Amino acid sequence: EAGVAQSPRYKIIEKRQSVAFWCNPISGHATLYWYQQILGQGPKLLIQFQNNGVVDDSQLPKDRFSAERLKGVDSTLKIQPAKLEDSAVYLCASSHGQALTEQYFGPGTRLTVT
Amino acid sequence: AQSVTQLDSHVSVSEGTPVLLRCNYSSSYSPSLFWYVQHPNKGLQLLLKYTSAATLVKGINGFEAEFKKSETSFHLTKPSAHMSDAAEYFCVVSANAGKSTFGDGTTLTVKP
Known part of the structure; x- marks a missing residue:
């Protein structure tokens, strides 16, 4: 089966600019996650979708970050405006269910904000 | 609330x-x-992964981990390291409605 797809793989922007990331999960996976992984740290959950509804967005900086999952399949994560501290790898993952199930990760998008 | 602590940021073995x-x-x-x-x-x-079945869990590539509730630990072991095991390893806890919390990772270096 095809894995989780993400694009772009790399992005360099200046602070205060906006950027968007795209994720296509494994077919049939109801749950989709966006993580932020800062260099030297573990991934931090930003938002979790169950189909097209939000399950958890408690750690999403809502003043600048937004995410949507239209039709319960693909998802986009947007940052507007970007700050220097947003430099990180943004990981998308999907799973069949919520708790107790394995998450399948995409290759990530490496964002550099200058 | 949930949290994970990986006790070593770097581990080096032969x-x-x-x-x-x-x-x-x-x-x-x-x-x-x-x-x-x-x-x-x-x-x-x-x-x-451990999901409340057997406390000793076997994984891929010869790795295994033991869930010890009394010690709140889930240490990862492998009897014999291979060069290809060099990587970053993350321990993850998932409980409350499936929210996952990652540790900060352990970098494993394998020396020839």
Whole structure:
């Protein structure tokens, strides 16, 4: 089966600019996650979708970050405006269910904000 | 609330010697616990998971982990390290409605 797809793989922007990331999960996976992984740290959950509804967005900086999952399949994560501290790898993952199930990760998008 | 502490940020072993990567967790609920591996320039991959069945869990590539509730630990072990095991390893706890919390990772170096 095809894995989780993400694009772009790399992005360099200046602070205060906006950027968007795209994720296509494994077919049939109801749950989709966006993580932020800062260099030297573990991934931090930003938002979790169950189909097209939000399950958890408690750690999403809502003043600048937004995410949507239209039709319960693909998802986009947007940052507007970007700050220097947003430099990180943004990981998308999907799973069949919520708790107790394995998450399948995409290759990530490496964002550099200058 | 839940949290994960990986006790060593870096572990270095010689090829053929045992590997021990330590993980302690905290959770208000009965947790599921996972170990993921991240090789350079590759995505995170599941090594093994504990979901309240057997406390000794076997995973891929010869890794295993033991869930010890009394010690709130889930340490990862392998009897004999291989050069290809060099990677970043993450311990993960998942309990409250499936929210996953990752540790900060342990970098495993394998010397020839």
